[in-house]
Amino acid sequence: MKKLLLFIVAALFFIQIKAQTHTIEIHSQNRTASLLMSPAEYASWKNNDDFNNSVIREALFQDIYQKFDDDFDFIFLILNEDTRPNNLPFGQLMQVSNTVTGIVISIYDETANYGSAGKLQAVMHLTQKDYLRNGPALHELMHNWGNFGIPTESVNAPGTNLNSFNFQPHWGFTGGNTPGQLGGFAQASLIDNGGGSYTVNEFGPNANGGNAIPYNELELYLMGMTPVSSVSNFDVFTDITSLSINLPTFDFEASTRTTYTPASLVALLGARVPNVAITQKDFKLLTITLTDTPLTPAEFDAADVFSEEFGRNASDGWSSYNFWEATNDLGTIETGNL
Template sequence: MKTIGPHRISFTLPYLFVFAFLFYITSCSKDASILTEQEDAVSEDTEEMNDDSSNDDTSNDNSSDTMDIPPTGAVVFNQDFTLDATRSVANYVLPQSDYNLFLEGEGNLKQVSEKAYQYFKDDFDYIIILSVEAVKPPDLFFGRSTLVQNQVQGLGSNTYDNSATYGSEGKLKSIIYMPRTEYIKSGPFLHEIAHSWGNKGIIPTTVGGHWGYASVAGQLGGFDEIEDLGNNTYQGKLNGQNGFGAFANGGNSVIYGDLELYAMGLIGADELEPIQVAVNPEGTQAYGQFTADAIGIYTAQDLINEHGARVPSTADSQKVFKALTIVISTEAISQEKMDEVTSNLDNFSRQAAPDASWGSTKNFWLATKEKATFDFTVTQGNIK
């Protein structure tokens, strides 16, 4: 195996990009189907250039400061915007034409976020938008993460803040859209969250925004072992099996790789093993096999020398993330659907393993090796 140091590899990531990639989503839960070689378009735009605020129907709605909000239970803010009784899911009823835009990959994120900020304070790191499709539209991505701001240094990206574009006063970090509510459980929910930190250029990749042909073995792809087959050909493996994804690895059945945990601020540089990165890789017809000019090696110190130390440090990084979940639909969703969504959000946010209905599927706490959590609850204090 030919190996070289990081000084031999040059790589540049554009600041803004939208990519479409093939990826594999699998789930070990009983009711999740196995999806192979479908389109996964991951948007890491810091601003949705296609959003058209003229479609925003929220300007004439009354804000909740004129309402008598009960301390518990469901809240009807407006005939088209309600908060469920568990106060973990909002339902926004859209006109059919606006809803269809989301199914075409052109949904107006500002329309949803600005609607939410009429009734809720700027207390949320994430806004999660879910459609209620029984089957993913064939030409649509599984999920899209639209980055709103970045204040973390040392990951290969500049800092920026476009939160005002979406009605936030500086708290909102990302808006995630997925066309099916079931993807909270099966994935790609963990994958889309990972785009908040990676891959922004901390290591070279030919698969923009993902780890590609590198030994990260995480939500954004990569192997944990390679076998040199000779003639500059390599077999990538994951968990002892031939094959891996260059941009994803098995939906919510896979925990975050150590480089992902480092990027998230959950482990220190001293816990990172050297990372193998293929130079000029090309995939072959065999699953997980690829050719490369060489295999580069990046140590934690190499990453710090190139990008600087992560700021905030592990000691000061955020460990609890608050999210507002909004289910969009063309009519009020059923109680059965609401119960399904709230159950999956409860499982995803537990500081414990999910219940038996999730099988071996991982929630955020397990995926981060018990180092971080998500909170989906809307408290009385979060309501204007």
């Protein structure tokens, strides 16, 4: 009898340890959720950038998995803020596991730290409530696959006698069929002025307007959406020594110009495994709004709309791109059926 009582007490103690510590509500449309923090916890999360504290971050996700099954490839945490806190980045992706080779990331699995049994690939932090629609959601998601293998460089500001620096995981002064989510210019706009001087259309070295642009050919290849043969030749400039902004163009000087072809990409990165024929293209996403006061019906409905639009397998009706649109209708990311 005593042994039975001890077993019951131990079991109750274990259950208490694993009990959910935050109030998590699922919207009636089953497409998004909210997580209620105490005012002190929410203030610390913002003021101390607790997303980058692995102990606090992983404990929060462990709690989330007390509410949800291990169904998600990605989980996005979105702050209930109309304006981004000045001390925080616009967004950040934290990788949790990887099973892909040929993108220069090791194979690893840290899902148990988060409460997942192996499915979770990455978690994201977006620091303003409309960043799922406007970006940088697409940009941060691209960091799940790149850029980890192509040496890129950039400079801090216009000027002369500059010394460019490593700019991975962004594209920096890299061409593409279109400007990329991770930066870079339109290759077709490149003018070689001779003597190591070049002109291109204006661009961002690390981003090009949030969700206002789709993924380019190189990004789609790294994601596994298209074969390497679909990537047009492009140039990467390093050893950049000057930059002049003369809108709508940029003029710069660089002593090293490297042209990549599909063959040289594979030589550098290795073949992508799984390849385009069998790799995952359909994902499941959980979006959660972090808040220190219960969401009003209007706030919860707005979060639901943003989540539905981002996961819609059709145009979202806005000038910005959702995931399906940004992948040229090749990929999906389900946000419903929670």
